[in-house]
Amino acid sequence: MKDIDKSFRKDTETEFPLREELRPRSVTAPDGQVIEIDPLQDYFCQEPPKVHKQSYFKIVEDFYNWARAHSLWILGFGTGCGAIEMRPLMTPRFDAYRYGIQWRPTPRQANLLVISGYLSVKTLKRAIRAYEQMPSPKYVVGLGSCTINGGMYWDSYNTIKRLDDYLPVDLYIAGCMPRPEALLAGFMDLKKLIRKGKAEGANKYAENFDWYKANQKSVIKDWDMPDYNW
Amino acid sequence: MSFEWIQLAYAALTVFIVINYGLIMTAVVQKIGARVGGRYGIPVWQNYIDLVKNIALRSKISHGVMFYLGPVFRLTGGIGLLLFVPTIYGSVMHQNFAFAGDLILALYFVFFGTLGMALGAGESGHPHAAIGVSRGLAQVTAAELPLALAVFAISLQYQTLSITEIVAAQQGGIFNWTLFTNPIATLAAMFALVGTMMRAPFDVVVAPQEIPIGPPTEYHSAYLALMQTNRVLFPVAKTVIYMNLFFGGASNWAEFAVKVFAIYMVSVLVGVVHPRFRVEQSIRFFLKWGLPVGILAILVV
């Protein structure tokens, strides 16, 4: 292993210029009307996330948690190489459907985001957007050593090291890559957490919103979206 | 016919039974599909849990009034369809609001939900939803043509527009069913059944690999729960029409369950082994095969 270059300093001065399609401009509509648009203001909803209270009656909340635990809808977003072991999970050998686990293609209908392996900075941006679009309560599972502490890519300039700096993680599944049996066991543990009412990642995200945003922005230099995008 | 208030309660009971039947039937059907692939499949009560889960979600966002009304219209379409069709022949409790011209109304309700959904999904502003809606309307229009023609054919055959009377004419043995008295009309209608059940090869509307699930892309939480309810109710209600028109109706719930399941399985069995058509291919398919058969059915009568 090569030694570290002590004199190397990261460039922190340069600002990344705003992309051309996101700059304010005026548009002539087909009917001749001229419209001023500022994409960052107009295309997104700016409302910050809310902390959602639990149900008033404990028994109702317990019932809801039971239902949530037995109906985990995973967002089909393969962020890294761990996604290859998600496929056997849906097929005859392991068949996660037995446990009420399904794959949904759109974040609006999913409530479990599986970060399947390392996250490059470019994907982190998309993962954050996908996470924020999911309806609460939502859960995050980090899969593989590389989400825990960089793993194999601990010295890479383009992959994040600790997922919980950027998203509220409920559960990590260690391994490189974790086997399908480990994934199933992990999902069972997540179910237990949900039934106990301990998986309140969405509320944690809303409470520590500024901290999460500061972390995210320190890594993503071209932050050209609003702070919270629904 | 006279209207009595108790009919409302009876109708509500019918809807309740049909929804539960639909929830379990769709789960069983999914399980059968999974078995073809070699999987164990979901538990039969999974649909109930998903429904509760979706209602239990905490955050909801709306894209406007129509976005909210879309699923409501869709559910109205499903329930309306069911309520104006006699579910169980000869039963006072479950003949619902059947009346002399109910066949026309039923045809209208088949379309109603799709149109409402189109408005709601359009409001969500997602391009996938818009593409899905345009595909859906084009395909439903083409696919329902054979059904409309088949319905004309059999209303000519039985000289009535009342579903109850059509069912009555089919009683007294299996060979009195329209299936055997007018097989061409039945064939035309089965084209429409396969075409509108949102299963392969005609599931281009929701095609996950092309436009991730199409119109309902933006729907979540309680909206989605409403749509799920409709997804289990609407196919059953539609199958009830087919059962009444072509397969001699049902005189009790057991017969109902068996017949609806059998008719529904037609579309499932077709769907399991086929890839999906592109939208213009499927429209072409219906115009080329469904339409001539439907016209033939009228001519034969």
Added chain:
Amino acid sequence: MMRDLHDHLKTRYRLGDLAERRGNLAFVDVERADLRALLVELRDVHGFTHLSLLTAVDWIEEGRFQLTYLMNNRAANRTLGLRVFLDRADPVGDTIHDLWPTAATYQRELREMFGIAFPGSPRVDEEFILEGWTDMPPYRRDFDTLAYSQQTFSDREGRETHDPRSHMAKKLYPEGQR
């Protein structure tokens, strides 16, 4: 057979010595001005129609970049690597996207990862792999990925990093022998 080709081409192009690796793989230095004509001749006359690879090597000690064009003649099973050297201070290469459209992708990557300019190549200045990158091109030798990673991302507490060479030497030879 590579030798014959080399002798044949040497009469008209300024070529370096042929460095033979295997019977069917050899590398040769080419002047930048000759590159395009040589590529066209190799493609049209000698059957080297397949561009296997276009990449760069950073020789920081010598102050130059090496561009490697790997040309492959599948029918005769021969591969010829052309080495072109560019000044490291102001690296500018010649685009060959009109000969091989796929070269445009390689040139986009070299532009982003090494900072080598290819004027005229389509979409060459668009972001390819990195997004929002403001630092120096990362594949250059003076970019230290470990230092960058430590200054950007935070480690989890309790992580121990061993230098594998001394760690393994200690494990394998506890008495200190080599």
Added chain:
Amino acid sequence: MIRFEPDRSQYPQPGDDGKIEIDLETGKYLKLWHGPNHPGITGNMSVELTLCGDEVVEGKTHVGYLHRGFEKLMERRTFIQVFPIVCRVCVPEPDFNEWCYAQAVEELAGIEAPEMAQWIRTLILEMGRFNSYMMAMGGIGGALGMGVIGQWMTYVRDLMLDRFEEMTGARIYHMFILPGGVRGHLPEGFSERMEEVLQTAERYLADVDKAMFTNAVFKARTKGVGVIDPALFEPYGVTGPNARAGGVAKDLRKDAPYLVYDQLEFEVVTETASDIWARARVRRRDIDVSIALIRQILAKMPKEGPVMAKLPNVLHWKIPRGETYVAGESSRGEYGYYLVTDGSGYPRRVNVRGPSYTHAMALLEHLIPGTNIADVAALMVSLHTYPPEIER
């Protein structure tokens, strides 16, 4: 016969340079992102589509979502330390990376792997090819709405992964091939268990033939769609099954035999139509070739012998200055490693030439305009692209 031809006069017309002028603000066009979070995309990448009606007028590939900077990381690691990360470049067929890199290091260091090791390497590569094709077949079925094919194929792939696990101890990333040879011998009774797997696979593949290749809807969706003109193969660097589907019988296993392929008998599968159907068919028939090859290797391979050549102390291993390029025929096309050494203990530069690099970028962008939006997923899957090869 009823025919519908769309009124093309309303469609955008190409300008003088053959390109369509796209002005998004006329409201005629719709910009649609296919990916990265999209079930129809092959891995974590995205295609930016511009639609006019149902037709795609422009497609741009965006990659880099999986970039880990492998080539940079390899420069920091000693020759032996590179092995744990080298296989992670390509997940469905990781062994190819290990072999290419090991072969390149052996060439530069002047080491020869023993014969037994060569046979085991060939076996591993064929098993990996089988796995990769299984994913591809399931993907083609899945992209066209036949989830059942995906289920069957992934199940068979699981069985093959069991054999990998038995041989190497790992399911996905094996790290079994090292410079100088392989890590070990085959386990006892391996060929009998392999034979069982192959027979199961043949049973399932017969079902696939029935369900997929005789299906009228599948034919309607794939025949004549996504045709690559064989004249484009050379300029766009198309190799492997994608080229063989266009009638070009190029296969590095035959053209430049590596390992022990010169001692094995097999045919190079070709089709002529060069459309999605032909590409699916080539892959399907290549699975049969792979199965036959695995049987041949197990029958012909020597029973014993050393599997590892003598290596210098790997902690202090220095390789003299030089450069080499090692390529082989992976399940997607020509897969190669370009290795430069400078006499130190670290590689100077490693460059991975993945076949997807050309297939998914220049070629895909060339093919997409004019296709129907419904065919984009099928087209991408039929090219069998895999994004980590592009961005590493």
